[in-house]
Amino acid sequence: MTQYFLYIIEASICLFLFYIIYLLFIKNDTFHKVKRLYLLASVVISIVIPILPSIKWTKEIEKIIIPKSIENASGAISNDNFGKFMFNITSDQVSINYKEGPSITLSTLLCIFYFLCIAYMCFRLSVNLYRIINLVKRNKGRPYRKHNIILLTDNYPTFSFFSYIFLNDRDLNQKDKKDILLHEETHLKQGHSLDIIFLEICKIAFWFNPIIWQYKNSLLKVHECLADEFVVASRPESIQDYQSLLLKQYLSNINIELIHPFNYSLIKFRINMMTK
Numbered sequence: 581m582t583q584y585f586l587y588i589i590e591a592s593i594c595l596f597l598f599y600i601i602y603l604l605f606i607k608n609d610t611f612h613k614v615k616r617l618y619l620l621a622s623v624v625i626s627i628v629i630p631i632l633p634s635i636k637w638t639k640e641i642e643k644i645i646i647p648k649s650i651e652n653a654s655g656a657i658s659n660d661n662f663g664k665f666m667f668n669i670t671s672d673q674v675s676i677n678y679k680e681g682p683s684i685t686l687s688t689l690l691c692i693f694y695f696l697c698i699a700y701m702c703f704r705l706s707v708n709l710y711r712i713i714n715l716v717k718r719n720k721g722r723p724y725r726k727h728n729i730i731l732l733t734d735n736y737p738t739f740s741f742f743s744y745i746f747l748n749d750r751d752l753n754q755k756d757k758k759d760i761l762l763h764e765e766t767h768l769k770q771g772h773s774l775d776i777i778f779l780e781i782c783k784i785a786f787w788f789n790p791i792i793w794q795y796k797n798s799l800l801k802v803h804e805c806l807a808d809e810f811v812v813a814s815r816p817e818s819i820q821d822y823q824s825l826l827l828k829q830y831l832s833n834i835n836i837e838l839i840h841p842f843n844y845s846l847i848k849f850r851i852n853m854m855t856k
């Protein structure tokens with residue numbers, strides 16, 4: 581278990597360093613595809629890096645501290661010989677330690693708390709997935725190109741998730757509706773839902789690390805900018821109308837963590853990126 585927590589700490593340090601680089605040199609660029617690739621790749625690399633040296637060094641340590649002479653006939657390590665070799669202790673001394681009663685240490689409590697939080701994060705992810713599945717079941721749907729449109733009646737924002745576009749078309753004229761559908765279709769074609777699920781899984785293991793939460797927020801912004809970029813490129817003459825449409829969408833107040841949210845700071849960021 582100690583090795584696992586050391587791994588988590590090392591991976592968290594890598595995440596921190598990669599994210600600092602993102603903030604200093606990449607965040608304000610308009611190369612959104614590069615930004616998306618960097619964010620995803622840096623998370624994967626941060627998860628992999630701590631594993632590589634641990635495998636190598638484990639083998640080297642075994643060669644150094646466990647000589648062949650203390651292996652028994654079956655190839656297993658003799659506990660008594662290993663204790664004498666490493667710590668110069670006798671079996672009598674070891675037996676004294678075994679007589680002590682069980683005690684709950686601080687490390688044990690922290691371990692329990694960590695895994696309880698993991699259980700809570702898994703539960704929260706399950707709840708959000710259930711809410712999306714429930715929206716599919718209780719709302720009317722119709723096919724739309726290679727995807728499906730779910731018509732929302734509640735005060736949910738328009739969003740997309742895998743092959744579904746959840747459309748709230750209240751107070752939308754035909755032109756605005758086309759822009760919204762084009763925006764959400766871009767999310768689906770570029771596989772943004774997979775990115776979100778990947779970050780949500782990472783958040784389960786690294787729930788204590790605020791950097792992984794910032795990774796998700798940054799990736800959501802990049803997703804929106806990629807979709808905005810495609811819409812603006814398709815209709816460059818109506819960029820101001822599209823920006824006004826974004827402000828209208830901000831009025832919805834129901835949020836699901838697995839979708840791309842509408843909030844004022846995000847919309848402001850998106851408008852600034854479109855201006856650039």
